[in-house]
Amino acid sequence: MIRLTHVDKSYPNGAPALKDVSFRVRKGEFVFLTGHSGAGKSTIMRLLFAEQRPTHGEVRVSGYDVGTLKPRDVPRLRRRLGVVFQDFRLLEDRTASENIAFALEVTGARPDTIGARVIRVLAQVGLTAKARAYPREMSGGEQQRIAIARALVNDPAILLADEPTGNLDERATRGVFQLLRDINAAGTVVVMATHDLDLVRQAPYRTIEVREGAIVYDSATDDPASAGAAAEAE
Amino acid sequence: MRLLTREAVLAFRRAPLLSALSVTTIAFSLFTLGLFGLVALNLREALRGIEERVEIVAFVLHGTPAETVTLATQDIAAFPEVQRVNYVSEDEALERARRELVEFRDAYRDLQVNPLPASIEVRLREGHRDAGSVERVAERLRGFDFVEDVRFGREWVQKLDHLRNITGVVGGAIGLAFAAVAMVIIGVTIRITLLQRAREIAVMRLVGATKWFIRGPFLLEGALKGLFGGALSLLLCYGGYLLFRDSSEGTLAGLVFFTPAHMLLIVVFGVLLGLGASVLSVGRQLRNV
Ligand SMILES: Nc1ncnc2c1ncn2[C@@H]1O[C@H](COP(=O)(O)OP(=O)(O)OP(=O)(O)O)[C@@H](O)[C@H]1O
Ligand SMILES: [Mg+2]
Numbered sequence: 401m402i403r404l405t406h407v408d409k410s411y412p413n414g415a416p417a418l419k420d421v422s423f424r425v426r427k428g429e430f431v432f433l434t435g436h437s438g439a440g441k442s443t444i445m446r447l448l449f450a451e452q453r454p455t456h457g458e459v460r461v462s463g464y465d466v467g468t469l470k471p472r473d474v475p476r477l478r479r480r481l482g483v484v485f486q487d488f489r490l491l492e493d494r495t496a497s498e499n500i501a502f503a504l505e506v507t508g509a510r511p512d513t514i515g516a517r518v519i520r521v522l523a524q525v526g527l528t529a530k531a532r533a534y535p536r537e538m539s540g541g542e543q544q545r546i547a548i549a550r551a552l553v554n555d556p557a558i559l560l561a562d563e564p565t566g567n568l569d570e571r572a573t574r575g576v577f578q579l580l581r582d583i584n585a586a587g588t589v590v591v592m593a594t595h596d597l598d599l600v601r602q603a604p605y606r607t608i609e610v611r612e613g614a615i616v617y618d619s620a621t622d623d624p625a626s627a628g629a630a631a632e633a634e
Numbered sequence: 635m636r637l638l639t640r641e642a643v644l645a646f647r648r649a650p651l652l653s654a655l656s657v658t659t660i661a662f663s664l665f666t667l668g669l670f671g672l673v674a675l676n677l678r679e680a681l682r683g684i685e686e687r688v689e690i691v692a693f694v695l696h697g698t699p700a701e702t703v704t705l706a707t708q709d710i711a712a713f714p715e716v717q718r719v720n721y722v723s724e725d726e727a728l729e730r731a732r733r734e735l736v737e738f739r740d741a742y743r744d745l746q747v748n749p750l751p752a753s754i755e756v757r758l759r760e761g762h763r764d765a766g767s768v769e770r771v772a773e774r775l776r777g778f779d780f781v782e783d784v785r786f787g788r789e790w791v792q793k794l795d796h797l798r799n800i801t802g803v804v805g806g807a808i809g810l811a812f813a814a815v816a817m818v819i820i821g822v823t824i825r826i827t828l829l830q831r832a833r834e835i836a837v838m839r840l841v842g843a844t845k846w847f848i849r850g851p852f853l854l855e856g857a858l859k860g861l862f863g864g865a866l867s868l869l870l871c872y873g874g875y876l877l878f879r880d881s882s883e884g885t886l887a888g889l890v891f892f893t894p895a896h897m898l899l900i901v902v903f904g905v906l907l908g909l910g911a912s913v914l915s916v917g918r919q920l921r922n923v
Binding site: 449471474476477478479483489492493502503506507511550554 | 636637648833834836837838839840841842843844845847848
């Protein structure tokens with residue numbers, strides 16, 4: 401589903417953000433990306449949804465080669481992904497269900513199918529009651545669930561979540577995390593970048609730790625002892 | 635397609651003030667352009683009236699036989715520039731003078747000898763009434779040996795020519811300048827709309843909307859503003875036209891307004907302005923979409 405091979409990434413005006421990053425994510429996996437602020441987690445995410453291109457190396461996502469992707473293929477790739485962020489990115493002047501419907505409308509979904517699909521994902525994230533609420537009328541946790549619903553409505557193969565709980569309190573964090581686990585259990589690959597080591601320890605998922613643009617630990621290949629070492633270094 | 639239209643219309647509803655501003659600026663730019671067009675149009679009408687009277691008069695030597703002159707007039711009538719040739723005999727000239735110059739009627743009545751020469755009056759076809767053609771025809775008339783003198787008010791013709799050229803050049807320049815101003819204003823308003831909707835565009839890109847799906851509503855919005863602006867400017871022009879015509883108390887009763895083809899042209903021009911400005915503005919702003 402995802403394969404990075406010897407990926408380097410430098411931003412136009414900055415020091416290298418990623419150095420020789422390689423990893424692979426298979427069907428059905430849930431992967432944590434952890435690391436300090438500025439380690440390069442978001443940069444990896446941006447490569448995965450083709451907002452950035454690798455400087456060197458190969459990034460393959462769902463059959464597309466991000467490095468050589470033609471501009472008109474970028475939307476095609478993104479329709480197979482769902483992406484959520486720390487700041488939700490909902491449109492303030494639309495209700496929850498309008499925000500979700502928006503993702504379908506602008507990708508050319510058949511208008512007569514939209515209503516039913518919106519209702520389905522609203523139920524999936526447990527917010528049917530908030531369908532007509534505006535973002536400002538919802539809690540942070542609820543807003544993030546709506547953002548997740550929007551990401552899910554196109555039935556993506558992969559869900560990318562860049563610090564989805566970064567703005568949430570503990571309870572809301574648990575709720576959102578459980579939702580992501582459910583989504584993964586239903587078959588969607590989930591890649592979640594997070595600072596929250598408690599969350600990481602709670603779940604038996606694969607963890608990849610990034611430090612200064614390089615992968616220093618991957619629980620799929622390294623022995624668990626170095627995971628402790630990496631965690632202590634935080 | 636329905637969504638495209640809805641988003642474009644929504645843009646008007648979301649930013650009614652801004653939209654009204656851009657429609658008004660387009661309308662005013664096109665209004666100014668239109669007013670100039672009306673002036674040019676009416677000037678051209680007026681010039682055509684004056685030009686019709688541009689006449690070359692060749693005075694015939696006293697004593698030339700009428701047949702010679704008649705033959706010559708047939709020759710002259712065959713010149714490609716010539717519309718009409720009219721021979722005025724000496725007697726006819728006197729007749730005319732008596733009729734037209736009432737003040738001198740007595741003087742002419744008492745004349746024993748007719749002092750007026752016969753003449754050939756030549757009118758040129760439309761499109762040949764410029765100074766060059768007039769000079770050319772006059773030169774050929776001088777070539778007949780029975781022609782004593784040729785008059786055509788050279789300066790007058792040249793001035794007319796000049797005036798028409800100047801109106802053309804000035805009109806073109808002002809037109810271009812205003813078109814540029816309108817483009818800049820539309821471009822700026824579209825850029826403001828783009829900034830207002832930056833979040834929306836970001837979400838569209840994120841969920842995989844195609845380039846034209848994102849740009850479409852903005853382009854349609856620009857074109858619609860151009861359409862409304864164009865239509866509004868026509869109304870303003872018509873208002874200005876009526877005001878001018880009716881306040882002149884009849885002296886300008888002959889003023890003409892645009893033909894339907896002109897009006898269509900103005901509206902199409904407005905649409906193109908709006909569309910062009912949005913293409914430029916959106917292209918620059920969303921280069922990486
Ligand atoms: N658009 C950009 N232009 C230039 N440099 C950037 C850009 N985005 C990130 N960087 C740099 O790349 C490095 C990695 O940043 P990145 O955002 O991937 O870190 P992160 O692990 O997501 O951090 P955080 O936990 O704070 O979100 C940092 O040194 C950062 O300054
Ligand atoms: Mg980050």
